[in-house]
Amino acid sequence: MKNLFALVLLTFCFACGNDPVPKPKAMLRLEYPDPTYKKVDIPLPFVFEKNAFADPISKIKLDGVNNIYGVDINYPELKGTIYLTYKKVEKDNLTKLLRDAQNLTQKHTIKADEIDSRVYENPKQKVYGMFYEVGGNAASQSQFYVTDSIHHFLSGSLYFYTKPNYDSIYPAAVYLKNDIKHIMETIEWKE
Incomplete structure (x- = not known):
């Protein structure tokens, strides 16, 4: 009788529950501030707009002999x-400048899942170039170059200070990709 009572009690305890349901996959939600852009007019042969979310540009690397300037926009x-x-x-x-910029992007094909390229043209400002979006675990997720084909050539690359893991850096890569596009769209050459 005790065994029958225990069996009935166990049946009621386990039969009344809901069926187990697997938990849905969770995604980390990262939110960044809406960009506010300000014109950067520093001693360079060009001006552009930079997101205020980035640190102020504190130094410019200059090789006056070869007319090369380097600017780091840190986030x-x-x-x-x-x-x-x-x-x-x-x-x-x-x-040579065009080939070097294109070769830099092609070096990422080893780790990249895909490389999407888009032509950029702004005849009013005489700015022509190419934007590359690199998918996968490549070292750089976005690269570009712009030129007026006569006097000026500017290239840019996005790098993170971490081992490339595309799934983890994807939200930040998308945010900074939009900043890069804005930089390209606001380039004005100083004659």
């Missing part, structure tokens, strides 16, 4: 930096 909260490199177009070096 400490995103653990990323957009590196800009300006080179003066001289005599017959435009082809």
